[in-house]
Amino acid sequence: MTAAGEPTLTFWYEFASTYSYPAAFRIERAAAAAGVRVLWRPFLLGPIFRDQGMDTSPFITYPAKGRYMWRDVARLCAAAGVPWRQPSEMPRNSLHAARIALLGQDQAWGPAFSRAVYRANFADDADIADPEVLAGLLTGLDLPAAELIARAREPATKDRLKAQTAEAAARGIFGSPSYTVGAELFWGGDRLDQALNWARAPGLAAQDP
Amino acid sequence: MTAAGEPTLTFWYEFASTYSYPAAFRIERAAAAAGVRVLWRPFLLGPIFRDQGMDTSPFITYPAKGRYMWRDVARLCAAAGVPWRQPSEMPRNSLHAARIALLGQDQAWGPAFSRAVYRANFADDADIADPEVLAGLLTGLDLPAAELIARAREPATKDRLKAQTAEAAARGIFGSPSYTVGAELFWGGDRLDQALNWARAPGLAAQDP
Numbered sequence: 001m002t003a004a005g006e007p008t009l010t011f012w013y014e015f016a017s018t019y020s021y022p023a024a025f026r027i028e029r030a031a032a033a034a035g036v037r038v039l040w041r042p043f044l045l046g047p048i049f050r051d052q053g054m055d056t057s058p059f060i061t062y063p064a065k066g067r068y069m070w071r072d073v074a075r076l077c078a079a080a081g082v083p084w085r086q087p088s089e090m091p092r093n094s095l096h097a098a099r100i101a102l103l104g105q106d107q108a109w110g111p112a113f114s115r116a117v118y119r120a121n122f123a124d125d126a127d128i129a130d131p132e133v134l135a136g137l138l139t140g141l142d143l144p145a146a147e148l149i150a151r152a153r154e155p156a157t158k159d160r161l162k163a164q165t166a167e168a169a170a171r172g173i174f175g176s177p178s179y180t181v182g183a184e185l186f187w188g189g190d191r192l193d194q195a196l197n198w199a200r201a202p203g204l205a206a207q208d209p
Numbered sequence: 210m211t212a213a214g215e216p217t218l219t220f221w222y223e224f225a226s227t228y229s230y231p232a233a234f235r236i237e238r239a240a241a242a243a244g245v246r247v248l249w250r251p252f253l254l255g256p257i258f259r260d261q262g263m264d265t266s267p268f269i270t271y272p273a274k275g276r277y278m279w280r281d282v283a284r285l286c287a288a289a290g291v292p293w294r295q296p297s298e299m300p301r302n303s304l305h306a307a308r309i310a311l312l313g314q315d316q317a318w319g320p321a322f323s324r325a326v327y328r329a330n331f332a333d334d335a336d337i338a339d340p341e342v343l344a345g346l347l348t349g350l351d352l353p354a355a356e357l358i359a360r361a362r363e364p365a366t367k368d369r370l371k372a373q374t375a376e377a378a379a380r381g382i383f384g385s386p387s388y389t390v391g392a393e394l395f396w397g398g399d400r401l402d403q404a405l406n407w408a409r410a411p412g413l414a415a416q417d418p
Contacts, residue, residue, distance in 0.1 A: 052271050
């Protein structure tokens with residue numbers, strides 16, 4: 001799937017993650033400018049949080065961190081020119097959306113659908129757990145909504161998302177967005193440029209000040 | 210202390226914080242380039258963590274986050290050209306160092322001493338809880354070590370550090386490094402440029418993409 005030697009970065013994202021929203025809208029342009037190919041990999045943070053003994057988002061568990069996050073994301077989106085509305089529900093259940101995105105992750109529509117899900121959650125305050133909302137997003141992209149939603153509910157798809165989430169955990173991922181280049185892990189949208197540099201020239205010594 | 214209208218940023222830092230080490234070595238040059246004055250404000254994260262129900266650093270509580278942090282800091286220091294050695298103890302007790310730094314926070318020696326403490330902890334793996342280590346750092350800066358260590362132990366100094374930590378908490382601070390510009394809070398060394406921009410031109414609309 002990836003040409004030998006072509007610099008590649010894997011983008012790991014959870015749809016309930018606020019910080020992943022501006023990251024999803026920035027990554028392709030930044031990667032193209034850097035000459036790096038992006039693999040989109042949706043996963044679920046819930047099982048990873050649970051394995052660490054957390055029953056919800058740290059932004060809920062630690063209110064000071066949560067208050068800061070809302071303000072920080074609003075600032076980041078303003079700076080990036082990405083529309084932002086604080087959703088009325090957080091975190092939203094991202095299971096169905098992730099299963100659908102998984103089906104298209106290696107085709108052009110997967111990233112496009114993923115961006116649409118983020119926009120629905122964080123710009124339009126739509127409930128991305130609602131199958132009708134997801135069907136509307138698919139239809140808006142001229143995709144066969146009923147067929148994809150049915151495929152997303154098949155056991156094989158469920159198992160694939162479980163396996164992809166397990167792979168994220170095995171790679172040391174504990175938050176979203178995360179980026180991997182080989183075994184190297186980068187966490188947070190503010191690490192994208194560093195991860196792209198790593199994809200082009202791996203190694204501590206290769207990193208510019 | 211600050212000329213009216215002069216853009217000012219307050220730098221809040223905890224000596225046990227790994228990420229604050231490269232931040233302390235970067236801030237003055239970046240602020241000078243931006244025409245922003247920096248106020249150095251040491252504080253303690255321990256009481257803030259405890260108020261949130263945490264008995265130690267999140268890097269200890271969440272091992273995946275901890276493993277990532279060590280790698281991330283090593284990369285950041287390599288990129289910044291700052292020497293780095295993973296300390297044999299983490300987190301180190303920063304109480305005495307913070308009390309001393311507080312005494313000099315509005316004089317030139319306070320920031321210089323603070324950088325020396327960070328270098329001792331994270332480049333030299335020295336125990337910054339040890340009064341002899343702190344005395345050595347002060348002497349190395351041609352400062353009256355015995356006098357300052359004695360003043361740091363006075364009740365008035367202890368109370369000032371408690372009050373400064375309480376002020377940090379009241380400002381919503383929950384991690385280090387943090388930067389404040391008026392009521393606006395920025396967390397993490399990767400937010401420094403954004404904070405400096407805010408100091409020069411506050412407001413969401415003023416932030417460039």
